[in-house]
Amino acid sequence: MSGTSRLADLPPCGGDARQGRGGCLPARDDLSEHDLERVETVTRPTSDFSKAEQFEAMSAGATTTIAPIERKVFQQFSANLPFKEEQNFKLGKALFEKLWVSAPSSTQASDGLGPLYNARACESCHPRDGRGRPPEGADATSTVYRLARPPRDEAERRMIAAHRALNFPDPVYGAQLQDSAVPGLAAEGRLKVSYREEAVPLADGEIVHLRKPHYAITDLGYGPMDPMTSVSPRVAPPMIGLGLIEMIHEADLLVKADPDDRDGDKISGRPALVRDRDSGAIALGRFGWKAQNPTIRQQAADAFAVDIGISTPAFDSGHGDCTGAQDVCLELPTGVQARLGPVEAPDPVLGLVTFYSANLAVPARRKASFPQTLQGKQLFYEAGCPACHTPKYVTRRDAPHKELAFQLIWPYSDFLLHDMGDGLADGQQVGIASGREWRTPPLWGLGLTKTVSGHTFLLHDGRARNFTEAILWHGGEAENARTAFAAMSKDDRHALLSFLESL
Template structure:
């Protein structure tokens, strides 16, 4: 396959192009010139912090849910979803919550689990479609260890460079550590985490304690790992707004990329280029902690295959993440049934789960116009946070589902890869993302983490116990924003935290 990126040869300035932070980029062809001007005006960063912006409380545009704020608020469908599509949403929800069982089973519609797995249902990790938590009291259901090693030879290096693979799995344990197995088979191991406390001094002598994690694997069931294999813990992110993210035009994300830091602001976000397995083409990665997947469908298919061990038309891996070194795993029966086709979850299972995931609504903002929220918003801007946490976009007018089309949305992310410093580095390359780079996570729904998920753990591995700790772990390209937060007065920090709480 070609190694050429569709974004490698950007057009010269002028003509059918516009200026981005890192150079000239393609125009949006889904908009008329008049609409393009409207979009550029409405998405321009505000300079007026005396009142809430127009439509600011509607984080997901017309899709925004105004359902009661309770533990189920992330489980609502898009407010403008046509009535005839509600059935597919509910069917997708049922499949998302479905518990799979090992094969062979009398419940043939549900067998095929594993043989090695992390969870029996999507809902097990994405409880109430909310944020996962780090391992505690022996429960690691919503945290996984991603495993990868560097290329060992030129052929493997070329596979990564050509986007044929994101990275190389551990020879014995595969791409992810599975801590559960079907009866009669040994699990791969257990996640272990321990913390040491480190003190950080803020302005006027106030101190905050950060917990620094150390990770290990206990009870390895299949021998030693490759000595070069890296462990990357990942908690499950919230599910809201995914369909809107998929409908952000590529040009609007690429306009924020500045890999060479041409504007000299210290922020050099990079686009994650990955292989879209459905089309075979190089595409813009948007989903996952390192933006490793270009579409919700591909993200869901990988979760079915790796997390649960269920094959789908988009990832035909009926033995899940079993490796050639795990003969006992590969010898076990699968849930494939000839009458239903070559995979354990044939169409329309993946399509319905994808539809459900794409239409989980973002809740409306709270207190967007309150004085302390507006003060915190101004401090957020002055600290430089929007350089990565870009507030707003207008989705594609030509979106295939009309409820997601031409919506003003407020995700607070540029969806690019950024070097976040050594403190947050996992040392694991994923596609073009280095061991220090992470995709900017969207902030919408952030203040509802406690309500929905029952905790306030943040960041890719849940090490931060609150907003303050999450900000203080920022480094690398975010060091200047972190320093601005450290230098704030206590009242200003509280105002900024109030703004984050309102999202």
């Protein structure tokens, strides 16, 4: 990570450093002085809400797709992807949608599923590359329950401090509850969610009912869970724009961090420092609900191993998330083929899925210049939402894939960890992220959730049924923005929601 591993190690101001919210930071090392000035100018927050900003409708720069807005719009490749790379994208798509089967199988290129698993394909959790949904009846495919216990002693605390562990899995059930299993093996348990309605009055007298979820696990297949284990539901997020997020320069994310709230605005923002398993170095986490992964490749490898039970060169775990307490699971065959190598999904499988994930295009904005959208945008700014949902960046000029390089993009996120208050707390530590902290999710594509995914459930566990509920669940560092929204007139709230719908 460009020059630093901890905020405390950052250089004093001067030379190539620049002043950020939390102190002094290194400047971008990929730009000339002239280009740096251009980037700082174009990414400066707007104060003119009378018209759309230049290039605002192209949410992802030259990679933006202008494909028709229909249910497959998140499955388009970057508009500037070279023709010679389209084959790799299509191969990656086929592997993303591939259904894995249990071993041994006559279909040797597809076996190795599980033995315990949550889904048989990446597509199962991310239908049409969109957002998953909370459990409904027996269908919980696109929601997983993450399992973790806190460190028990100083040695385990040091492991987390040194980024050698994010947390510690349940000794019996591992890092994630697997609600499916290959034939002849018991699943670990079933996810169960119930809701209690809570009435929230707004300033103009309107009443909004929020769903407060209660989660439980039934039908445990391998005995009791450790009493210290916490359970955190996570809904699969949309897949668009990931390659561009990976190409945002670290300096542009670190400049937003203010872990000690030096500016006194009650918004801290902490960078999620994690271990890059490929390089062994400390890197900036960007992916996952708690920013626990620094790269798309690592995020994909984790999903293969834990969600599907498929080993890859980046995560060699042929028995998936089976633990030492699950002897029967560990005794079952894996899908490793000696002629193909030591893992179930050898190269180039992971590389192609990573390439596909990195090049899923963000759709163009709708109605960006409409008066109501612009009014809503101004209200979004006045409520303080951009303090976490940073509108725009220019990606690295030295990006390894030139189609992702030097693009003006509008993800609306700072990709930092924020304390979101008691209401959204899951009580589960993930690396440096506490049980109250979440990564700011990007908002691009938000207004297309219904079109692509067939629902409007939002937040990490899908509890919010619409934009209004999602905003009203905000607390902690976002409390002031939530209060501002609740105090708006009905017309102003409608305008702000229209702005979100346009993203």
